[in-house]
Amino acid sequence: MRSDAELLDHILNHIDNGTTDLGDEDWFEPVENYTSPLRFDAERRLMRRLPIPFCPVAALPNAGSYVARASAGVPLVVVRGLDGSIRAFRNACRHRGMQLADGSGCTKIFRCNYHGWAYRLDGRLEYVPHEHGFPELDKNSNGLVPVHEVEIRSGLVFVTQDEPVGLGALDSLPDLLTENQVLFDSSESVEDINWKLTAEGTLEGYHIKPTHPESFYPYGYDNLNVIETQGPNSRVCFPFRRIEKLRDAPRENLSLDRMVTLVHRIFPFTSINQLSQHCHVSFAEPESATRTRYFNYKFTLPKPNGSAATEEELARAKKDAAFLSDTGNQEDAKVVSDIQAAMSSGANTHYRFGRFESAIHHLHSNLARYLERLDEFEKSESFVKDLIS
Ligand code: FES
Ligand SMILES: [Fe+2]
Incomplete structure (x- = not known):
C-alpha cells in the first residue's frame, strides 16, 4: 500500500489528467454465481476453512465480554477470558446441544x-x-x-473454524483498526441480497456521479479512485475535492485522514470503510444465495498521535454516520x-466488470481460486476417508 504522501501525489496526478486507476482487462462473472444454491453452499464451506473476521477486538473490552452469532451458519461464541485471552467456541452445550449465549454481553459463566x-470462560465444564x-x-x-484457531490481527478477531485451505485475508493484511478508535455503535441488519452485490457496490468509483x-x-x-491490493484483500481510495488544498503541503508526516474515503475489503x-469522520466495519454472514445478515460496528477515526477521541470528534463521527445512513x-x-x-x-x-472495476475483479478471481482449492481439499479428504474405511 502507498504511504499517504505517495497516495496524495498519485491522486493529484489523476485529478490533473482526468484519469483513474485502470485494471488490465474485463472480468465476466456468471450470474449463476449469485443465484445457485450449490455455489452458495461452497462459499459457506469455504468460509469455515479460512480465517474470517468475526468481530472487532473492541467488542470484547473486559474479562467475560462475549459476542455470539452464526458464522457460515455455525453458531459460535467468542469470549475474553479471565486471563485476557480471546477464545472461540462452538455455541452448543455438551449435554444436548442447546446454544449457551445469545447476542453480546458480559458474563462470569455460561450457564x-x-x-x-x-461452563467457565475458558470452556471448561464447571458444573x-x-x-x-x-x-x-x-x-x-x-x-x-473450540474452533480450529483464533487470531487477533489489526484490531479484529479472526476465527478459522476448521482446518484452513490457505491464509486467506491473513496472507497479507493491511493495518486496520487501532486501539484509540472508540466503538460507538453496533447493530445487525438483514438484506434480501446476495452478499457479493453489496461488496461490489463499495469497490468502484465509476458509479459515484450517476448513483x-x-x-x-x-x-x-x-x-476517480485508487485501487491497491494486498494478498486477496483490497483498498479503494475515493478522494474528496478538498484534497486539492494539500497540493503544496509538506509530504513529511502527511495524513490523508478526512481527505479520502478508504474502503478495505478483507477477503x-x-x-472496513474509513469515511470522512467515522469508520464503519461490516461483517457479512450469507444466509442463502439471496439473503445476507450484516453485523455492523461504528468507530471514531484513528488518531495518528495515539490519543483518545475527544467528545467533539465522537459527536462528529455520530453525525457523519447518521448522514450516510440517510x-x-x-x-x-x-x-x-x-x-x-x-x-x-x-x-x-x-x-461485466471493466477496467475501472478491477477491485471487484480481484475479489472474484481470488474467490474462484480459493473455491478451486476447497474443491481439491475436499476431494483429497474424501479420498483419504475412502482409503481408511
Ligand atoms: S442441553 Fe441440557 S444442560 Fe445444556
Ligand atoms: Fe455507492
Whole structure:
C-alpha cells in the first residue's frame, strides 16, 4: 500500500489528467454465481476453512465480554477470558446441544438455560446439576468445543473454524483498526441480497456521479479512485475535492485522514470503510444465495498521535454516520436491491466488470481460486476417508 504522501501525489496526478486507476482487462462473472444454491453452499464451506473476521477486538473490552452469532451458519461464541485471552467456541452445550449465549454481553459463566450445565470462560465444564445422573461423564473432556484457531490481527478477531485451505485475508493484511478508535455503535441488519452485490457496490468509483449525484458527488470526483491490493484483500481510495488544498503541503508526516474515503475489503466477506469522520466495519454472514445478515460496528477515526477521541470528534463521527445512513447508503441499497430483483430476468448470463472495476475483479478471481482449492481439499479428504474405511 502507498504511504499517504505517495497516495496524495498519485491522486493529484489523476485529478490533473482526468484519469483513474485502470485494471488490465474485463472480468465476466456468471450470474449463476449469485443465484445457485450449490455455489452458495461452497462459499459457506469455504468460509469455515479460512480465517474470517468475526468481530472487532473492541467488542470484547473486559474479562467475560462475549459476542455470539452464526458464522457460515455455525453458531459460535467468542469470549475474553479471565486471563485476557480471546477464545472461540462452538455455541452448543455438551449435554444436548442447546446454544449457551445469545447476542453480546458480559458474563462470569455460561450457564445452559435447558438443564443448567455451566461452563467457565475458558470452556471448561464447571458444573452439572444432579451430577449422579451421569455416572460415566468425564467433565474434563466435555468442555465447550473450540474452533480450529483464533487470531487477533489489526484490531479484529479472526476465527478459522476448521482446518484452513490457505491464509486467506491473513496472507497479507493491511493495518486496520487501532486501539484509540472508540466503538460507538453496533447493530445487525438483514438484506434480501446476495452478499457479493453489496461488496461490489463499495469497490468502484465509476458509479459515484450517476448513483450519488447529490450525496457524494458534490464532495468527490466522477470516476476517480485508487485501487491497491494486498494478498486477496483490497483498498479503494475515493478522494474528496478538498484534497486539492494539500497540493503544496509538506509530504513529511502527511495524513490523508478526512481527505479520502478508504474502503478495505478483507477477503472476502468483511468491509472496513474509513469515511470522512467515522469508520464503519461490516461483517457479512450469507444466509442463502439471496439473503445476507450484516453485523455492523461504528468507530471514531484513528488518531495518528495515539490519543483518545475527544467528545467533539465522537459527536462528529455520530453525525457523519447518521448522514450516510440517510443518503448515500440508501442510494447504494436501492441499486443492489434492483439488481437482485432483475437477476431472474435472464437478460444477463454474466455481469461485466471493466477496467475501472478491477477491485471487484480481484475479489472474484481470488474467490474462484480459493473455491478451486476447497474443491481439491475436499476431494483429497474424501479420498483419504475412502482409503481408511
Ligand atoms: S442441553 Fe445444556 S444442560 Fe441440557
Ligand atoms: Fe455507492
